[in-house]
Amino acid sequence: MKTLATDFLLKESPNAIAIVDTKLNFINYSNQWQSDFTPNKTDIIGKHLFDVISEMPILFNNAIKVGLTDKENINAGQKFILPSGKVQWLKWKISPIRNDINILEGLVIYLEDITADKRELELLQTAETVAKIGGWEVDLQKNSLYWTKTTKDIHEVPEDFIPDLAQGINFYKEGIHREKITELVSAAIEEGKPWDTELIIITAKGNEIWVRAKGEVEAVNDKPIRIIGTFQDIDERKKIELAHEEISERLKLATQTSQIGIWEYDLIANELIWDNAMYNIFGVDENQFAGVFEAWESTIHPDDKEKALKATNDAIIGVKDFDEEFRIKLQNGEVKYIKGLSKTIRDLKGKPIKMTGANWDITMLRSTELKLERSTESFTETFDNAAIGMALISPELKWLKVNKSLLTSLGYSEKELLGMRTTDITHPDDLESSTKTVFNGVKDTYQLQKRYFHKNGHIVYAIIGVTPVKDLDGNPSHAIAQFLDITDRIEGEKRLETLVEVTKSQNDSLLNFAHIVSHNLRSHSTNMTMLAKFLSQEEDEKELKNINRMITDAAESLSETIAHLNDVVQVKTGALKNLQSISVLNTIEQIKKSIGGLLEKQEAIIKIDIKNSHFVNAVPAYLESIFLNILTNALKYSSPDRTPLIEIKSQLKKETVLISFKDNGQGIDLKRHGDKIFGMYKTFHKHKDAKGIGLFITKNQIEAMGGSIKIESVVDQGTTIFIELNKI
Structure with a gap:
């Protein structure tokens, strides 16, 4: 039987406690239970637990069932999401009640809603994590x-x-x-x-x-x-923060070292604030500065004031931010160029309330630009009107700009040359110097002699002075080249060198020629004297006729000798003034046609390997005579045991063209005759037409043109003759 004390203690318990019978009808409960779980129910005695508390987690329902089996069930606290979506944290203790004879009479339910505490803790943990x-x-x-x-x-x-x-x-x-x-x-x-x-x-x-x-x-x-x-x-x-501090420090250092002034203008209060750099730039004492817009306006140069004020007004009304260059006039009369930038700050309604910006002194920059402009104009005038060739060349060796003198020297139009690289018209032997020397950064200036091909094909000699120009990063941006055309001087030197060489050769040849003339004429003279003596002493008619015949033969032989000597004299003189650019291939083809009958008669084979581009500096008649003599000798002294084969080739050397004639004829024993091979009247085969004058004249003709000749030969295998003549 319940006592009043028990009822009182239960009612006033600070915890939510309820007592139900085995049918789950309320027997008693605390005020805290009613407050927490049945606030809208005034009297729940005798009513079923789940009629009064309709929305509870399934786990709680199961716990009640466990209690009715006479077992205690405890939940220390758990989060539940109820069918309505409500989130609730509950803890409970459900204990069976037994009577004096230990029969189950009901349950004591301790139930606590800990949602508020758990939510606060959960939020705290979430905040801690975030x-x-x-x-x-x-x-x-x-x-x-x-x-x-x-x-x-x-x-x-x-x-x-x-x-x-x-x-x-x-x-x-x-x-x-x-x-x-x-x-x-x-x-x-x-x-x-x-x-x-x-x-x-x-x-x-x-x-x-x-x-x-x-x-x-x-x-x-x-x-x-x-x-x-x-x-x-x-x-x-x-x-x-650290990055911001670093940037701020750098900005501070940058503004100090670069003399950038920072300012702020309050449009509402008409208050203008400058930093120290602004006062330095404008040459104004801080104590004398009025701190209003008009004070800044008064420093602007009269010629720039309208432009600066308009730009300021455009920035205020939102046309565009202030970004202008203007001049200011200091109190001492000095004029400075100023670059100004600003941003306009507006309130939430779009009304301009403040401008903030920067000014920096660009006077030195403008002065440098003016000097550069004048220097550029002066350079351009000098470049265009220079008496020598001048050009700007890129690191890729492209022509960027050329003057008239250079165009004249090379024969190209400006459009043609600007579409080329310098290497396109550079002599192949000079390519390495042009590509490696100019932009390798070893020297500040270069001077070298180079050769270029004129548009019409001839070589242009020039002394090139090159000065590389570098960009701000120290990398080559282009080069200025001066082009002194020395073609006339080089050609003159070559002619002089050739003349000296030929003169020396002629002197040596003339000495040898004097011996030949002396020997040959003395032989003829002795023979004629002896025949004349025989004629004066002879009385027999038959012998007289024979002596007269011998005198006639001797006279003809003397005439032939004088003719040969005259040919040699002609070769030795006047060659240089008749030198021309002659195609080797065309000359060979011409001689081939002229001896076509001989070639066909002997069924000879000629193989020609000569390029169209191979030209030599020669006397046309001499070159024809040389080629004709060599080819006819190859046929004249061919081997009777095989078909004549003549191979003619040419190749370019540094300053000359090497021409070779190879045959498969009888050959010459050079061990016996090598020192006499080019002697006058020297023959090495028993041939009825051999006179020993051909190779002698050929050698003299070649040397008269500044060339050289040599022979390689093996008996019964053939002969190869090498001729080297100056190229164009």
């Missing part, structure tokens, strides 16, 4: 350290990691950061001082991050027993 703020606690009595989950996450350690104080301190970066936290912890333990600092830790994964660490001491009887605090990941914010 803000990356963890908690920690040091128990100084047990010398233990506790970290919350967020603190462990920041340190990048697993959830089961159990730190100690030494480990916690060792996470701080070695050096000033670890020394600082050690000092702060020591001061807290010894003096009870709290701390709030920002330091760097090295996480378990080796990452370096900034953290904010706060700590406070709890003491009993002035003795510290516990340190609690927070631990926040501020790495992103700190790095932004």
